[in-house]
Amino acid sequence: MAESAEQQNAAPGPLLGLRVIERATGVSVPYCGKLLADLGAEVIKIEQPGTGDPARRVGPFYHDQPGPDSSLLFNYLNTNKLGVTLDVATQLGAELLGRLLQDADVLLFGGELREMEAQGLGYARLRERYPRLVGVYVTPFGLTGPYRDRWGGELVSAHMSALGYLTPGDKDLPQDMPPLKPGGRQALFVAGQTAATATLHGLFAREAAGQGQCVDVSELEPLTSFQFMNMARWVYAGDPGARSNREFGRMLKCKDGAFAMLVGQDHMWAALVDMLGHPDWADNPDYQTRAGRSLRQQETWRHIEEWAAGYTKEEIYRMGQARRIPVFPENTIAEAVDSAQVRSRGFLQEIPLACGGAAPGPSAPYQFAETPWSIRRPAPRLGQHNQEVFCGRLGLPQAELAAAFEAGVV
Amino acid sequence: MALEGMPLPLSGVTIADFSWVLAGPRCTEWLGAMGARVIKIEGPRRPDQYRNVAIHEPGHTDHESSGAFHTLNYSKLGCTVDFTHPKGLGLAKRIIAISDVAIENFAYGVMEKVGLSYEEVRAVRPDIIMIGSSAMGKAGPDKAHVAYGQLLHSFSGLNSVTGYPERGPSTVGGTYTDPLTGNTLAFTILAALWHRRRTGQGQYVDVSMVEATLMQLPEYVMDYTANGRVAGPQGNAEGVAAPHNCYPCQGEDKWVAIAVYNQEDWEAFSHALDQPAWTRDPRFADQLSRFQHREALDALVAQWTRQRTAEEVTVQLQAAGVAAGPSYNAAEMYADPHLKDRGFFVEVEHPVVGRKPIMRMPWLLEPGPNGQYWAAPTLGQHNDVVFRDILGMDAAEVLALRDEGVIL
Incomplete structure (x- = not known):
């Protein structure tokens, strides 16, 4: 001993x-x-x-x-x-x-x-x-x-x-x-x-x-x-929950896999539009408010995936984070532990x-x-x-x- | 539940709680329940974002009515301090001076910018325990990355082992890394307090949400580092157990989980079903063979479960000694008689929304005392308690700060 x-x-x-x-x-x-x-x-x-x-x-x-x-x-x-x-x-x-x-x-x-x-x-x-x-x-x-x-x-x-x-x-x-x-x-x-x-x-x-x-x-x-929030949704709002992701954690496809992002606040949306190169569809007034965007969620995801087909998940992660957009790659366990951050x-x-x-x-x-x-x-x-x-x-x-x-x- | 007259385990401990949103508040509500005096500090014009999460009763949409905030902030004192104002910074430091622990989970650099870095905090209270909780950790090239907890299901690789094997990775539903980090923070603080009680030494602790998640995936991490194997989605499987899945039951979107781990379980399972012919199929004779033919097996099990409710299947299999239980939705979980019997849901009286349940800490002490529970504070509800009773300020001083907008 x-x-x-x-x-x-x-x-x-x-x-x-x-x-x-x-x-x-x-x-x-x-x-x-x-x-x-x-x-x-x-x-x-x-x-x-x-x-x-x-x-x-x-x-x-x-x-x-x-x-x-x-x-x-x-x-x-x-x-x-x-x-x-x-x-x-x-x-x-x-x-x-x-x-x-x-x-x-x-x-x-x-x-x-x-x-x-x-x-x-x-x-x-x-x-x-x-x-x-x-x-x-x-x-x-x-x-x-x-x-x-x-x-x-x-x-x-x-x-x-x-x-x-x-x-x-x-x-x-x-x-x-x-x-x-x-x-x-x-x-x-x-x-x-x-x-x-x-x-x-x-x-x-x-x-x-x-x-x-x-x-x-x-x-x-x-x-x-x-599951405290899940419970609160039931008790406060009568929503028992379902296998749908609301606005969180949606996996979006890109060139070599998938990534996830959450664009909750208006400044994040503005940064996203900038990253996408100011496409015409984003000019629609519906996209200027969070409520409007959530009504057009499916459409938004489709537009983003069209753009993302040209980039890898790592590229999108780096471009997004540089603009302070909460975006992350869908990593394998290997990619997670080999990431620069986890290694460092x-x-x-x-x-x-x-x-x-x-x-x-x-x-x-x-x-x-x-x-x-x-x-x-x-x-x-x-x-x-x-x-x-x-x-x-x-x-x-x-x-x-x-x-x-x-x-x-x- | 508490022993009469016994001090709570953390009585005498004060927490300066700068945390917000999810992981930090989840941790500090437990510390409050254990008897610590948790002083939750919110900006008067920048309160906890979770006051605005849209979980409301019909007709109540104000920032005092969110169920998300209420379930994360019980057993705390709530005060407001604008610590971006010089006088607010001074006030925050007065709270720190009487605190044993300071905790924050702001975006990277916020505490440094306002003048509340660990060095500055320690100058006020040399033996303080300070916890910085963040998505990526406080050091490293990507320390400043912006995140929501759910997005770390992606980054950590948790999603990569979640999902139907034939369809590729899927997202884990609801929040996961956030409450997991909250639990981790509670353990961290208790360990640091234990050390401080023995030695008088405080310290800084850097907690990473990504790492808290990877901690619980070691079999995959080490299968990769030792064997070069990269796992994919696992479905409902665990090892080579079969049947081991979630099966459809009577009713719309109703399911029951059944876990047959070994040969003994299989015998018990067959008996519980009254040994239909297919349970004697040679393909299902031993565990490995059952696992190899699990799709055929699952289809046969599903034929049996479909005729019954999840509750009937559970009771019948449990009586035979087989692990089974319903896949609950929130309503069913909240109505579960076992959780109720153990007092898992505690009702607290909130000044705006009335009596509402929170979940107690998920364990019980005997003889105790167990936890103390009261409702989440409204914004600035305990300003007088904190500023006058605890800090000893006089009425004029508090009024002056209010007039200057430093407090609410």
Whole structure:
């Protein structure tokens, strides 16, 4: 630990000193644990002996070589964590977990309610023994309410949140096409990100109230909470929403792809007309007001696409931004991370991998001037830190660790 | 929900809130709910643009009636300061002097132009935490680019992995990068406050919306950097799960999401449907084969769902242990009994529009105290509270500023 302590001193994150136990698999809670760990918290991740976190088996893999330590998603989600294996359903496993919780500020639990009860990790039980513990429970639908025992996950959350119903936001799609979730695992990532905020809220609440807290995060609520304006449109104006994009984010075609722009204010419209070379159609009085333009939206888009056929999305982006028009290219992920702006900020950093090697990946969207984000160690191999944590920290004799290994407890 | 007499988690923390539109206000309303004293500062002649977003009850179109503003600005004190006026700048600095955090999300260069750069703010309050939130980040060759959050769905590549695979990329509906950045800002500020409580040290934090979005696309970013692969639109798919899609139900434009992740789920799913012959089709015998034949499978599942409401499908599949749920529109989401039971919608009394719901923070503390919620301020509603009670100015001083147009 000497080296890592030194590294930590070299780059103290704002959460240095926080001790977190992570009993979770998949995406949402591991992402929460990663956000805390990357800002300096010590996070010990507990995995099931033998099988480990199923995210280890989720592709894509480093150099397309599947293996328990080469999942790129798993590696990203578990940076900076110490990894131990423990079957907490056994007596010894429960005892070792108990000793880890003794020193912990936070327990992150992720999974179904029934697993939480089976593992004896319900907060009502823990609060007796660990009165200052902040227990963060991230479950598909939360600890209370009529759906608390239901099965959920990315797809169900994305659609029950009401985001799916609005996606894709393209006006000219046939209505018999199904609503879509946004790309990737946005519901789960948002749940994990929110759980990290909720964890800190729980810690501040502990300081204020002088007692530990149970933090109840439903994986459904965080993405649903993105739909506040959607809700307001219904409550105030009786509009339940639809898969149409109103005036926002319309994809317009150009020479080599597409771009998006929003010309809301009059000065932006004037700048756009200038960029288009003052075409005759734009002289029409209808185009001189925002209300008039929105009535002629389809026509406007057609005119702009006729012009745009002669330019690349990068050219249109540069010409538009030079005139202070909010316009952006429709980027692939590759074009986004290779863009001059993202590159110049050093946003992609080498993420060291549990299987050895490294791959550039996202670092952090916040640049703390005094307490920077840092990667101090790669995601753990399965049980990589058993010796260090159980023997080194908890003082378990070597022979007992060996016996626990034989018994399948670690 | 709150414990009687217990201080709220952020009581004693003051936020000088220069932010407007979406991401910043979304963050600071949560901090207000956690007990921070959030002083929202608006220009008397240039108020928050979201007061003008056209989400209104019929017959109410004034700048105090927008549902967009109300849902983004609960639990704050609202005051007006024209900080482009020299006396307004002085007033803004008096607010900063009593603040722990200052936050802004103006276009690049605005704070510097008016004399509220980090250096100038820190000169007033050396241990302040200052957050600058922007589309592209505060440094870099394109830092000054003008943006709306929705356009960053395009720039970040989020749209490129969204859409029907056969039709190419599509836009994510509604707002996404904005509230995501709001959440990120709340985490950022709490982490910075945690550090400051231990060390007394404030700092500047630069937050980028594009980067907040890319954070949540790591599997695609690293598949590109490690394997050279560039992903396209993913539809409703996740890995090789099948059936895993949104299926049509009884009623107009009604849909249900069904997610069968593994063999155990598939067995449960087949049982829930009473094992029609097609569930024993060898093409659907294992996960990979189901995924390869997902179009045929989806068509058969849709035949079954079409005879039922989304609610019936959900209840029937959930009882068998299969993940399912309706694709809600806003009205259905707002009526959901589970969200209601968990108190997700909180009604607050607004002086102009009356009782209206806001969404609470999406988690619950037990024993708490949980959040405090009150309605978004009208323009300058708390001028007296801020200038007289908090800053201790006398009536004549406030009146003079009003006469000069520095405050409303």
